[in-house]
Amino acid sequence: MVSRGSAPPRLWLSPRRPKAANLGAFFLGSGFPDLQRRRCSDVFEAFSFTIAPFDRLTPAERDQVMAASDIAVWPKGATVLRGEEASGHLHIVLKGLVQELSGTEVLAAYGPGESFDVKALLGSPGAGTFVAREDTVCQLLPQESFLDLTRTNPRFGVWFHQEMIDRLRDLAVRQANREMTSFMMARIRQAYIHPAAYVGADCSARDAVAAMKATRSTSLLVRGEPGADGAPGRVGILSDRDLRDAVILDGAPVTSPVGPLASYSMISLDIDDFLFNALVVMTKHGIRRVVVTEGEAIVGILEQVDLLGFLSNNSHIVAIRVERASDLADLRAASAEIPTLIQALHGNGVKIRFIAEMVTALNRRIFAKLFELLAPPDLLANSCLIVMGSEGRGEQILKTDQDNGLILRDGYACPDLESITAEFSRSLIEFGYPQCPGGIMVNTPEWTRPLAGYRAAIHGWVYHPDEAAQLNLAIFYDAAPVAGDATLLDQARDYLIETLSANDMFFSHFARPTLSFDTPIGLFSHLKGEELDIKKGGIFPLVHGVRSLALEKRLQERNTIDRIRALQDLGVFDATMATELTEALLAMLELRLKLRLAAGDIGTQTDNFIRPDQLNRLERDLLKDSLSIVKRFKEFITYHFHLKMF
Template structure:
């Protein structure tokens, strides 16, 4: 292959004078890489700039794709300048590259501005444009910040026999807001300044009473090398304002809520506190309206979508649970289980798209004002910004609020008398997650569900068939297939075309193997662990689902700012080059997964 004609068509080499281009063509080497062959290892110092003429490569760091390059792309400029590769660069297919020696490359940068300027502009554009899906950018973000990076208060300890007065003096002398209390049996508890004040002022305890009697035991603790985000998630989940930090099991100190918040610079935990303290629907609504700002802040910091989903799921569960306690009497709460389903149950609904909830009642229990309560619950969520479910899958619909026995009857019908609506209802309910009330009711319903499936193996194939019910919006020549007219002209449906086939196909496999997780990424990990999915396929599915979900979130936030309704449509022409290539590759993975599901469940034989 003659390099000169190739280079003359590739920017920015096409801007070089003829004599300079001839010099460059003389210096380059032609390299061939087989599929999956490593081009550069992580941290390796490259000696050439690579120019792709055929095939493609991807950069892997931390097990994830942080960049991709296709024909006529140059890589890796950043690695060449910094003298180390940010990740392992691997050929995605049989690939041909022209390798320009570093010395010649530096000569062009210094002597040929017509070459250097567009090259750096392309690098800047690629870096900025790829942010929504570029996990390497998180190295400067708080997702990789460790607990040890924040301020951890030194451990202040007293014995359980110490008096409340002595404990208060120790906290004052050490300017601490809490201390650890050690009992004679070695168990350690924690006591805050608020606990001391309440004990003396509110409960009228004597200052000479032992502090061990008011301490809280069963410490919630994390390791020092854990992520700060996990500390935030833990505080939110347990409704606490401090966690004990350990190093190799030994207590290192206490991480306070205020220090964590000052490091993370967002108010997600404060929203959790607002929810807990809300005494009315109006106060709860204020906290609800802050959730979108939290999403924008986390997404803007480059936080992985999976962790945003987990945090928002915890906040949403707290929100719905609190709303239920404000509306429903304690007797109803004790005899019912409020659940979220569908994408909410999978911890994958980030923006407020619609409601998917149900209420399981204890058999034999009735409440005279139940209809009014469930209607008020749905209307309150609408006021909070959660649109009604188009399919009316809400507690205000009597079909989704009934005794456990009636739900079992529905499960029986969904499985034994399958129908299109039955499969949809089954899929939604299978992803259910408890929010408030007696969680044993949902546990019993799911046990019954799996019992009924034991004698109906043919159900799995019929259930999985929905995986291939929508066409992937990718044409024969790998071009995007978009709407030709109407409201969604030049747009494609990310959910129907890509996200749903992946989530439902994975859900079908999880159902077949009786896996407990409801989150799709956790299901993929569990399926890989059981050998159902190969590591390569599991990685591809994770990558594709994350990319498309991130793109949907980015588009959704942009539409939200523009005052447009939330939907699942995106215009490929509005994406940058890297995003388009990643979306195209994601749809390819979807098509391959559909083939896998078709073969696995023998869908060609299902009628």
Template sequence: MSDIPSAPSSSIHPAEFDFGLPPFDLLTAGEREGLASALDIGIYAKGRPLLTRDEPVDALFVVLRGSVLERHGGEAAALHGPGDRFDLAALYGAGPARSFVAAEDTVCHLIPRPALEAAARDNPAFGAAVLGAFAQRMSDLAGERSNREMAALTMARIRQAYLHPPLFVPGTASLRDAADAMKRGKASSVLVRDSGPDGGERIGILTGTDLRDLVVLEGRSVDAPVGPLARYGLLTLDRDDLLFNALVLMTKHAVRRIVVTENGAVVGLLGQSDLLAVLSNHSQVIGLQVEHATDPEDLRRASLSTVELIRTLHATGVKVAFIADLVTELNRRIFRKLFELLAPPDLLANSCLIVMGSEGRGEQLLKTDQDNGLILRDGYHCPDLPRIAADFSRHLVAFGYPPCPGGIMVSNPDWTRPLAAYKDAIFHWIHRPDEAAQMNLAIFYDAAAVAGDPALLDEAKGYLLGRLQDNQMFFTHFARPTLAFDTPSGLFAALFERRRAEPVDIKKAGIFPIVHGVRALALEKRMTETNTVARIWALAELGALDRKLAGDLAEAFAILSTIRLKARVDSPADGEAGTELAIDNLVRLETLGKLDRDQFKDCLALVKSFKDTIAYHFRLNH
């Protein structure tokens, strides 16, 4: 962990550690001696990273001399000076991604995790001061995220819920006619158009419960007209009203449905169960559904709930990066639970289920092609593995994840194999880099572990990074797909000429060049980050990417991802609640608002410039 570029560690001794600093002043003399004997020293030249995003951490840093700049998402968040300590969040795998860079020549004491935990265990007051406060901070952060998400959900509009189509009968229709209409329309109520006392039209409602009470309990004739028997003075809300208001109205009047209008006309009925279905699409609720799932059908329902979560959060203005974090977490829980339901314990202990591509990078919002695989421990054999792998892929299709056209799925033996076979494949991808090999290497570089033993993936990725050489030809080949698709620049002129511009494939024209160009730079630097934005800022911290360009790229990536999601959520084909979001990357410029159009134009211009940067850096035009 220590990076010692400029001074011998022998010039500094752990005895220099200041035990007068809170909370270390709570330790006894013996406990101080034990902790001092475990201390390590790290010396860092100005500008050198101490910790980068997603880097494994096994010690607590305490600044002795100098200062350390902490960044969140590329933004300066704090400056740590002598006596300050960090990074408990990374040590215990919590909190947002962050990085630490020496703001000047800096010396830090490093307290190994075992020594820190031993001191906390032996001295409860010290443990409470160090780990207890940390736990509370993490709890506060989790609560803040939960509150933000719930606030977004309670700001959802009625139009985001499923509305039952209005089913009308005239006031002269009989109770039998009303019952027949409900049966044919598969409805639990009908709306009644009748003449009011003042001679004008009025609309009432007759429910299945009303029919039962009128006919069975009161003995009404089934030929009696519904007009005088319907209930009038309906509870109505506009389609753009808040779902929360509908919940309050239903609760106040003890009813199970309200009538929804738009521009004064009745457009449907909102049932209590449909309202609650939207408001219950909180990530914690979905997480509990996954946790308590006992069969794949339970998981399928939870998976469909994530679609409604995406719709609701997007409609209430939540940023795409936040939505992606939630969806990534929920998807991986679903994949993990499905694998645990299908795999015997010995397979779980001797394999690592991985997701790749956009799912591995934590950027998948839409349910695009499956990109997954299984790494087996060398020497392990599971006789039933082909059936288990086929069932896993089949169930994911039922969950809404289409099969991968390239066959990158656990059901394909090429992606379910021992670690040694993966290493052989990686060797081939690096040293015989045809087009397919380059694609496989790129996809695997983005892999993340979701179930089983993650050490298997760590070893495979370590092998990948260790085999890379400073071979200009290899990186030229690897980076070349960045330029594979055209990024149009003149298409916006059509809008000003009153012509319909051709749809733009936003993934090929904008998102993919950023993802792959950044991926090529990250691979060249042997980085372990998988997320595109995390790679962008890590490259900036190393000086491999201009900081202004890094900021522009991160912003453009967020804007393009937002436009892509908005195009899918707002698509007429996706208008019904409970349906999947279509896998279509085409953006039709005439459907964009002026702000989105201007941002899209600026983003594409930046992407063209970035492609030129990549072409120059990797000598793609030579």
């Protein structure tokens, strides 16, 4: 009998040890009378190597498993292993049933032929407790032997690494479920409600259209004449469709009063009613708006488009305010709402990629609106405003250094260009987008120049690839158009693709920064250091490694996940590697955002440091898994670009 940690006594048997004298009595008392007449070697012979992934082992490796393994027995109800314990063995169920529990919740069940505690062996101790729900016999393969097999037999190892991917994917599913739950609990007052705009029943159709244009609405409330007894007149609703049908289809004069055109059988809901109920009402009655009341008073109109916009967790509201901004002050106010939006999105469990997509769309619209407010029409027609780096890839969430530029049409000159670009950069700083320390902004001549000037710069970056040139090439490869003539950027990117050298040396030098920073994960997947720079150690090597492969293949995709998919289609990655890289990137972005929000940094990405002691067990597991994937990817990049030769 041997006792390990806090678990009850276990009987360990091995072909390498003499059989215990009380073997028969223990099996009889533990509910295994059929085993009291069998030798230990017979139990090993009962293990089937036809079960995945053990069917992938060679005959020699099977012999290695047989020689190294032990057997352990647990009676029904016994705790096999607690999450905080380091078992040091892969548990393979030969008989019985083991459940993995988190409190009272059953996370998983393992029956004959199935194995557990893989996560701990790969360096990520679990939070669950393993309990025998039946009298159970397990074969125990020591950690050292297990890890040797995963290293020497890739087909065997990849089967277990798939568990990392499954855990990351399960987390995304749980987040999506929380997102829908948050919508189901939302109230009407949380959505955008158009203020009530009234006209009299005698208002002409022409004046009603003018009122809609002035209030930027698609409907009006029509107030009828008071009754003879002084009672207030009835209130109806008039939509733009009502006016269109009456004037265009039915030929009514534009001077016609709108009173007869309005609908007086309005459907109303209280402002504190569920938003989901408003969607049900609109669907049931085939309408696109409902009147919103608070008490007896009408407070506004909920449009279907705004309700559906709320499914994007309020991003539609911010977008409307950006579109309606008439000056810099309005635009700055709309921009100031984005950090709160990010916090709300994350708090409601929205997946990190959806947050990035929403924030990217809003940021780009703010940049475009700002440029439109500052630039004269001829500058808009003869230039292309671009964003680069993480903003160009659509992976930036919290505001960070400006990375933008302006491509001018060859031969075009704007006399006020310098003052316009200076005001653009200054305004973005006021909006919370910090100045780029490297000067990668439109207010510097290097990043505001004609298309011919960009072509000359690209030629220099490719044929004289010093450190600065490689940085410029990398961020420009990520560039996306924001405002103006997007074909100018298309021409510049086409020139970049055409100019790329076919020399392997170029791509090897370009890919080398992937290895610039140490990934803080140890040999047995332990996190190195009390404070980790998640960008240098994890996000950057993954992003730049993928970018290097994408550039080598002349891909047009900008987003890292889109590039991963394209590289998979080309056969550079297999499906497992593509999924690992995608889930690892999303997990690291999620952890970085969560810690910044928890620290109160909801405006600007102040740093990229993560303290493992601030993470819960699941988050530490995700971080370990993600960094392990990055470490293996760096080995792939080293081999692919022959970096050990330089």
